[in-house]
Amino acid sequence: MFQELFVGVATRERFVEVLVDLVHGGPARHRSAVLGFELRLAALRNPQLRVLTRAWTEDSRSVPARFTDPESAVRLDALLEGMIMHALLTTVPESRATTRDAIDRTLGPTSRHPS
Secondary structure, three states: OOHHHHOOOOOHHHHHHHHHHHHOOOHHHHHHHHHHHHHHHHHHHOHHHHHHHHHHHHHHHHHHHOOOOHHHHHHHHHHHHHHHHHHHHOOOOOOHHHHHHHHHHHHOOOOOOOO
């Protein structure tokens, strides 16, 4: 499902916009994010769940890695997780422009463009 968000993405600008949409997603996206965070919290207490959370993390990093280098994909994944968590908890959302700027800075000027 996550990978489907990136079908047809052919430019860095579109890639960044999909990521901004991911952070600022509506109720369905938020429900999915809450479930993901709940699973991770459960894995803190139940090591058997860590296999599942590791697979989930690897999957979520594999998509950005298609658009940038592996190290940037790891940083981007961590940034997105944090931004989504903050978006779920805040009463005053960040602007899309602030989110876009953070993503652009994390990607950096040398990231490769989607092909």
